[in-house]
Amino acid sequence: MNFSPLNIILIGIAGLLGVGFYGLLITRNLIKVVMMLQILIKAVVLALVFAGKISGNLGLGQSTAATVIVADTIVAVVGLALAVQVRRRFGTLDVPQISTLKG
Amino acid sequence: MESIEYFLLLTGAIFCAYRATVSKRILSSTLYLACISALTSVVIFMLGATQVAVMELSVGAGLVTVLMVYALSVVGEDALDPTSVIPKPLALGLVGTVTILLGWMVYPAIQVTIVSGDVDLASVLWQSRVLDVWIQIVLIFSGVMGVLGLLSERTPGHSEEVHA
Structure with missing residues (x-):
């Protein structure tokens, strides 16, 4: 395996995805769950642009990446607003604790 | 490099x-x-x-x-x-x-x-992927509405007024 820029970017994308998945598995705080989703999405945006670059259709890669960025921002905004409301109502942000509460 | x-x-x-x-x-x-x-x-x-x-x-x-x-x-x-x-x-x-x-x-x-042989973003976005633009507009609108709904404070006694 030679360390060309393409291979390094691929390893970087895989690394970011791995750290994001790991964080998603071990995290219990609702705000931090949103953060881990953000890390995953950053890896995906990078992968989309990279795919556009190597296939010679960078415009298409940029277009889909822009859509993903907008959707990701909306997810973050709604997720954070939800976390604030959950904190106000239940007094905690711990996901396992919230899932056992009624109401 | x-x-x-x-x-x-x-x-x-x-x-x-x-x-x-x-x-x-x-x-x-x-x-x-x-x-x-x-x-x-x-x-x-x-x-x-x-x-x-x-x-x-x-x-x-x-x-x-x-x-x-x-x-x-x-x-x-x-x-x-x-x-x-x-x-x-x-x-x-x-x-x-x-x-x-x-x-x-x-x-x-x-x-x-x-x-090689790239097409610029503007022509892709406004011609072949125009649906994405509409999806983005809808997403932004729904996001703003969602946040306004979620962050709105409930005024005390509002539900009683509605039922009365």
Whole structure:
């Protein structure tokens, strides 16, 4: 395996995805769950642009990446607003604790 | 030379992602997240996707960070991350396996020469992918409505007035 820029970017994308998945598995705080989703999405945006670059259709890669960025921002905004409301109502942000509460 | 730049930028991004994951204080995680966004946008810029790089920098490192800090200021200082339910070695093993399998599947696909003949973003976005623009408009509108609904304070006695 030679360390060309393409291979390094691929390893970087895989690394970011791995750290994001790991964080998603071990995290219990609702705000931090949103953060881990953000890390995953950053890896995906990078992968989309990279795919556009190597296939010679960078415009298409940029277009889909822009859509993903907008959707990701909306997810973050709604997720954070939800976390604030959950904190106000239940007094905690711990996901396992919230899932056992009624109401 | 280009390989070294990519290596340094992506190593920095992965390090920041790791620190954001293991950091106990969520404010520190937020700052690491902004760093990841900045480093990622530099890599995207170097790949030639300048518009998306600017968008990622302004939205990822700017807007989302501000929103996170605002949410933390509302939630308060008890926003600490407790210990995980899943044992960390198990999570690490699972993620390592999945990542290696993913790399093994994707690696042969990128062993190609880069094809030239690019079309600019504006013509793709406004001609062949115009549905994406409409989806983005709907998403932004629904996001704003969702946030207004979720963050709205309930005034006391409102439900009684409605029932009366």
